[in-house]
Amino acid sequence: MVGKSVVTLDDLSTNQILEMLHKAEYIDAHRKEVSHTCEGRVLATLFYEPSTRTRLSFETAMLRLGGKVIGFAGAQLASVTKGETISDTLKTVSNYVDVVAIRHPKEGAALVASRAASVPVINAGDGGHMHPTQTLADLATLQSRFGRITDLTVGLCGDLTFGRTVHSLIETLCRFGNVRFILISPDELKTPQYVIDRINATPTCSYVEVRDLASVIGDLDVLYMTRVQKERFFNEDDYLRLRDTYILDEEKLSLAKPHMAVLHPLPRVNEIAVEVDDDPRAAYFEQVKNGMLMRMALESSVVGDDLPGYEPLNPKEVQA
Amino acid sequence: MEVTSIVNGIIIDHVPAGTSLKVLEYLKIDPSKTKLALIMNTTSKRFGSKDIIKIEDDKDIDLDVLGFVARQATVDVVRGGRIVEKKQPHLPEHVVGVIKCVNPRCVTTSEHDIKQMFHLVHSDRLEYRCDYCDEEAKL
Numbered sequence: 001m002v003g004k005s006v007v008t009l010d011d012l013s014t015n016q017i018l019e020m021l022h023k024a025e026y027i028d029a030h031r032k033e034v035s036h037t038c039e040g041r042v043l044a045t046l047f048y049e050p051s052t053r054t055r056l057s058f059e060t061a062m063l064r065l066g067g068k069v070i071g072f073a074g075a076q077l078a079s080v081t082k083g084e085t086i087s088d089t090l091k092t093v094s095n096y097v098d099v100v101a102i103r104h105p106k107e108g109a110a111l112v113a114s115r116a117a118s119v120p121v122i123n124a125g126d127g128g129h130m131h132p133t134q135t136l137a138d139l140a141t142l143q144s145r146f147g148r149i150t151d152l153t154v155g156l157c158g159d160l161t162f163g164r165t166v167h168s169l170i171e172t173l174c175r176f177g178n179v180r181f182i183l184i185s186p187d188e189l190k191t192p193q194y195v196i197d198r199i200n201a202t203p204t205c206s207y208v209e210v211r212d213l214a215s216v217i218g219d220l221d222v223l224y225m226t227r228v229q230k231e232r233f234f235n236e237d238d239y240l241r242l243r244d245t246y247i248l249d250e251e252k253l254s255l256a257k258p259h260m261a262v263l264h265p266l267p268r269v270n271e272i273a274v275e276v277d278d279d280p281r282a283a284y285f286e287q288v289k290n291g292m293l294m295r296m297a298l299e300s301s302v303v304g305d306d307l308p309g310y311e312p313l314n315p316k317e318v319q320a
Numbered sequence: 321m322e323v324t325s326i327v328n329g330i331i332i333d334h335v336p337a338g339t340s341l342k343v344l345e346y347l348k349i350d351p352s353k354t355k356l357a358l359i360m361n362t363t364s365k366r367f368g369s370k371d372i373i374k375i376e377d378d379k380d381i382d383l384d385v386l387g388f389v390a391r392q393a394t395v396d397v398v399r400g401g402r403i404v405e406k407k408q409p410h411l412p413e414h415v416v417g418v419i420k421c422v423n424p425r426c427v428t429t430s431e432h433d434i435k436q437m438f439h440l441v442h443s444d445r446l447e448y449r450c451d452y453c454d455e456e457a458k459l
Contacts, residue, residue: 086431108427108452112434127425129453 002304005114005121009132009168014175015313020136021143022313023297024290030309031064034296037305038067044097045071046089046113047124048080048104053266053288054124054133058101061295065305070097087116094118098303101295102126120302122295128164133298134265135168137291141283142222144290145261150178157184157213158226158246158271160191165265166226167195177204182220184213186242188233213246217256223248225264225284227271249273253281263287326357330381331396331403332373337361339390340371342459346389346418347381354379367392384412389459391446413440415448415457423455 001016009017027034043062047055050073059069075081080089086109093100094117102113103124110123110130125131142149154173156166160183170191173179181199183191190209199207210216217223228246233239248262253276264272264284276282300307335343340358344351351358355376364370386393387409397405415438421428428436428450437451448457 085433086427087433104427105425106427106430107423107425107454108450109431111452112427112431126427127453 001301003120004302005117006132006298006302007110007114007121007123008130009135009172011132017136017139017172017175019313020294020297020301021140021149023301023307023310024140024293025143026307026310027293027296028289030307033309034065034300034307036066037300037307038062038065038098038303041065041067041099041303041305042097043067043069043071043299044093044100045069045073045124046093046100046102046104047071047073048075048102048109050074051103051125054103055101057288057292058122058124058133058295058299061292061299062099064292065296065300067098067299071101086112090116090121091118099299122298122302128162130168131164132168133291133295134165135172136294136298137287138165138169138224138263138265139172140290140294141261141263141287144286145259145283146221149173150176152178152221153180153182153219154222154224155182155184155213155216155220156191156224156226157248158228159189160185160226161189162229163226163265166224167192169224170195171198174198174202174205177202179205181205181207182216183207183209184211184216184246185209186211186228186238186245188238189228211245213248214252214255217252217260220256220260223256223260223262225262225268225271227269247271247273248276250275250279253279256281325401326374326376326398327401328378329374329376329398330379331398332375332381332386332390333370333394333396334364334367335371335373335390335393336367337364337369337371340373343371343386343390343393344373346385349375349379381407383407383409384415385418387411388415388418388448411440411443411446414438419457419459421450421453421455422458423450423453426450426453426455428452 045055045058062069090113099120101122101124105127107127107129110126114121139149160166199205230239260281261283262281357374359372361369395407396403417435420436438448438457441447441449
């Protein structure tokens with residue numbers, strides 16, 4: 001993976017994704033040992049739109065590996081206001097740093113950046129298109145909760161039409177197989193056909209589409225919540241009628257399995273009641289930690305710095 | 321309807337009815353600077369109706385572009401008034417610099433020095449998607 005850019009998760013093989021999960025677990029258990037891994041390295045965080053949590057996660061990941069960070073947050077601060085192209089910015093910044101994390105409102109911006117840069121580029125979100133490290137955080141959370149990312153019943157709830165994290169998670173889980181998806185959404189916000197096609201093309205995966213969360217929550221190992229936004233509805237009555245159906249509270253959670261994990265890409269608004277935070281099944285803040293660990297795994301891997309004491313995953317184990 | 325035969329040149333046949341001007345545009349053939357005849361919406365045994373483009377003089381036709389914009393079309397090469405070669409375009413895997421992405425959020429709308437690039441996703445559905453934002457191509 002040395003020198004490799006990660007624009008979408010398709011840039012990583014399933015073995016490489018499993019290796020990243022393994023590395024993240026190792027990093028979590030050996031934080032002190034890995035704290036000098038990237039000494040002398042510099043990460044640039046080029047954030048053309050604000051995303052405080054994602055930027056802090058990328059930056060903390062490099063700092064915890066012993067590296068340093070430069071960058072900007074908000075296009076108004078950048079030379080883009082003077083008309084510089086993404087390509088030119090990346091050609092310039094490549095001379096300064098060892099790895100770049102880019103966030104940009106335009107879809108496909110990370111690909112443009114990766115083609116222009118001479119150092120690895122990690123996509124930190126390009127508009128509504130891709131956000132691969134979010135999906136890595138989701139996978140790491142499943143791995144830490146269940147010790148596996150297969151043989152699970154995964155419920156995805158809320159806005160399944162526009163939620164890129166949902167599409168990316170489904171597509172990535174399909175690459176590993178053996179997942180049963182329960183797609184819980186109002187008719188207005190159902191899963192797009194190309195994502196359904198992806199599930200259908202995976203013989204070991206299946207799906208059902210339902211409208212009511214409470215009726216299926218007892219079957220789930222994982223509940224991935226997303227926000228149902230008012231502006232997605234044609235009329236307010238429909239929104240008001242459906243809004244509460246997709247809010248997770250203690251009452252609905254009481255119907256769930258004792259070891260179900262609740263995930264959410266954050267930020268939440270009101271779709272998960274605050275009372276749920278104290279429930280051991282709430283895994284969404286753990287997801288944030290896993291996101292940082294996966295970014296540490298990714299950053300150290302693409303710059304080619306070995307984690308001290310880390311034993312790579314046995315290829316046979318990877319295939320199993 | 322009769323159109324004088326060409327002596328040396330090419331005939332693009334089985335062009336979907338009504339699209340020949342668009343096809344010429346994609347092939348970057350300027351009708352104002354090229355000696356050509358268009359037969360539009362004529363009868364086709366195979367497709368019911370079709371357009372035919374006859375071009376006098378040699379012209380390099382980009383078969384990849386033709387395959388992309390008019391998959392069913394064929395190209396006949398005419399020499400001395402006779403068809404000496406028939407070419408069938410194939411669906412190209414990649415299409416570069418032919419059409420623009422219609423997604424207003426695509427990076428190609430703001431990053432003007434990059435080429436418009438599409439890749440074939442589904443050959444039966446003739447589905448192409450933008451390399452950058454994955455939006456489906458629209459002609």
